[in-house]
Amino acid sequence: MSIKWYQLLFQLVNFGVLLFILNRFLYRPIVKIIKQRNQRLTDSLKAAESNLKEKEVINQLKLKAAEEAEKEAVKIIEAAKASAKDSGKKIVEEAKDEAQRQVDKKYQLMLAKLSDQEDKIKKNVADLVVTTTSQVLKDSLSPAEQKSIIDSQIKKLEKRLKNK
Numbered sequence: 001m002s003i004k005w006y007q008l009l010f011q012l013v014n015f016g017v018l019l020f021i022l023n024r025f026l027y028r029p030i031v032k033i034i035k036q037r038n039q040r041l042t043d044s045l046k047a048a049e050s051n052l053k054e055k056e057v058i059n060q061l062k063l064k065a066a067e068e069a070e071k072e073a074v075k076i077i078e079a080a081k082a083s084a085k086d087s088g089k090k091i092v093e094e095a096k097d098e099a100q101r102q103v104d105k106k107y108q109l110m111l112a113k114l115s116d117q118e119d120k121i122k123k124n125v126a127d128l129v130v131t132t133t134s135q136v137l138k139d140s141l142s143p144a145e146q147k148s149i150i151d152s153q154i155k156k157l158e159k160r161l162k163n164k
Contacts, residue, residue, distance in 0.1 A: 119161070126157045130154070133149070
């Protein structure tokens, strides 16, 4: 077998044309698609990293907000406790004042009752004195003298009662 140079040359040209066509219509578009895919993957990874960083920042902001909310809640609770304490003191003071008013009112009522009882006792004592005096004097004085003495004693007692 002998090598035919024109066939070899023709095969080389055919092979070169095939390589050109494959390169032009198959290899370059595939490489282009692969580059685009790689670029999209790179962009997706960058976006994912960016999202992770943003998520981390958001989590830090959430933690700060939670801490601030907790501090604010503590302040509100302390203010509420102070307010409740003040309100409690105010209520206790009002209750003491009301109790004192009630005690004063009862005291005044008791004084009034005591004064009434003293007046009744004085009246009873006066009646007893008059009765006793009239019994004692009945035997020793005349009715006109008795009446005169009784009238003068009654006038004296009335003056005393009016002065008190």
